[in-house]
Amino acid sequence: MSEVGIIAYGxxxxxxxxxxxxxxxxxxxxxxxxxxxxxxxxxxDAVLVSTNNNSKYLSPVLSEMAGIQPKIAHSxxxxxxxxxxxxxxxxxxxxxxxxxxxxxxxxxxxxxxxxILEWDNSRGEFKxxxxxxSIFSKSYKREYxxxxxxxxxxxxxxxxxxxxxxxxxxxxxxTVEDVMNSKKLTEDLRLLNCSRPCTGSxxxxxxxxxxxxxxxxxxxxxxxxxxxxTSAGFTKNTSLTSMESTAIAGQSALKMxxxxxxxxxxxxxxxxxxxxxxMILESLGFTNPGxxxxxxxxxxxxxxxxxxxxxxxxxxGHPLGATGISQTIEIVQQLQKTAENRQTNNPxxxxxxxxxxxxxxxxxxxxxx
Amino acid sequence: xSFENELEKGQFCLPECMSCKKWVWPPSEFCDRCNGETxxxxxxxxxxxxxxxxxxxxxxxxxxxxxxxRIMAKMTTCPKKDQIVKISKCGIIDGSYFFHxx
Numbered sequence: 001m002s003e004v005g006i007i008a009y010g011x012x013x014x015x016x017x018x019x020x021x022x023x024x025x026x027x028x029x030x031x032x033x034x035x036x037x038x039x040x041x042x043x044x045d046a047v048l049v050s051t052n053n054n055s056k057y058l059s060p061v062l063s064e065m066a067g068i069q070p071k072i073a074h075s076x077x078x079x080x081x082x083x084x085x086x087x088x089x090x091x092x093x094x095x096x097x098x099x100x101x102x103x104x105x106x107x108x109x110x111x112x113x114x115x116i117l118e119w120d121n122s123r124g125e126f127k128x129x130x131x132x133x134s135i136f137s138k139s140y141k142r143e144y145x146x147x148x149x150x151x152x153x154x155x156x157x158x159x160x161x162x163x164x165x166x167x168x169x170x171x172x173x174x175t176v177e178d179v180m181n182s183k184k185l186t187e188d189l190r191l192l193n194c195s196r197p198c199t200g201s202x203x204x205x206x207x208x209x210x211x212x213x214x215x216x217x218x219x220x221x222x223x224x225x226x227x228x229x230t231s232a233g234f235t236k237n238t239s240l241t242s243m244e245s246t247a248i249a250g251q252s253a254l255k256m257x258x259x260x261x262x263x264x265x266x267x268x269x270x271x272x273x274x275x276x277x278x279m280i281l282e283s284l285g286f287t288n289p290g291x292x293x294x295x296x297x298x299x300x301x302x303x304x305x306x307x308x309x310x311x312x313x314x315x316x317g318h319p320l321g322a323t324g325i326s327q328t329i330e331i332v333q334q335l336q337k338t339a340e341n342r343q344t345n346n347p348x349x350x351x352x353x354x355x356x357x358x359x360x361x362x363x364x365x366x367x368x369x
Numbered sequence: 370x371s372f373e374n375e376l377e378k379g380q381f382c383l384p385e386c387m388s389c390k391k392w393v394w395p396p397s398e399f400c401d402r403c404n405g406e407t408x409x410x411x412x413x414x415x416x417x418x419x420x421x422x423x424x425x426x427x428x429x430x431x432x433x434x435x436x437x438x439r440i441m442a443k444m445t446t447c448p449k450k451d452q453i454v455k456i457s458k459c460g461i462i463d464g465s466y467f468f469h470x471x
Binding site: 123137138139142186187 | 394420421422423424431440441442443450462465466468
């Protein structure tokens, strides 16, 4: 299997602005080419678009706008983890030999139709994500004796880290009291416990080893991929205090990269809501069950940006189709030591965790220098 | 007789596989285990509350039937974990199902 490297990236700011999806796709793609003027667009074999937007034929549209005539052009949708699904598809095209260079661009508008899975009628009238997040929060707190104040620390930490990310939606820092006094959405969820849908885009260029060696002396390699889908419906989750799909995807990715979780130096994980971060840390094996919140709290107290350095979804915002790509770009920057004020201490191996629909599916990537 | 036609009438019927007798959820014409066809059964279901939270004056609960089928349902009184409940009202509004339990 051919090695696959990441050779370039581009991004837009994440905002609440009203822009056409086509314009957003072009924005981060253009940023990528402006930052990397030596890239020959004629060498791009495939253009993959990650979005939940209902507009049609977006990959050929983006290709035309960006001046690319690829062999392969299509969209990929898988709700919130569309972005890493697209990266996995790009990896597969390259490692199979069907392509040598693939552009992946993800974009979303603040009013994305991907926020609610209409099909999931088992949720009855409670289809908005705040309801599954409330059930996870209640169950997690009950199982491990965790307080709302403890969960609020995730939001405090990730907003603090987002302040060092100029593209993040959040520009403010908050205290535990601020989180506890923010708007009460349900008995178990406050507004500041939630990531917010927004408008944004992110692009990444992947290539075979031969092409990677030609374009960069700082390549980042995708050495592990794990994916798992357990269901589509939230109520099929067998556990409400852990994430089965995340655990399986994480084990697969680490096995493929021949790494242990203790070797991961920095990670972006899918903190759609505060409770998700400790659940993910535990499901990936960073900590024992019930101890994830202690890890988040310790990192916050030590001002250690190891988990969600760009601010996670809570701080950065959550433009669904762009999120997994933006997470991956952050780990690339961390490994290349170009993350400026967010830079962690000499990381060599990083991990990306991206999931959909209450962790009914997960994707995990391992990235290395 | 389709699941949704019955639900619109306020009847909660469960699809059962005519071949292997598995309860199939979410409702489907076909069994996800043996691919056989399903038929609807009208049952007086008793479910167990697995977890719940609250929004405004209403509780929303995960309710489990037959140790496998789970739905989210509304309850107006304070639930308890593992409480046994039954569906008091159900239907479809604007394309979405709703379930009330007591």
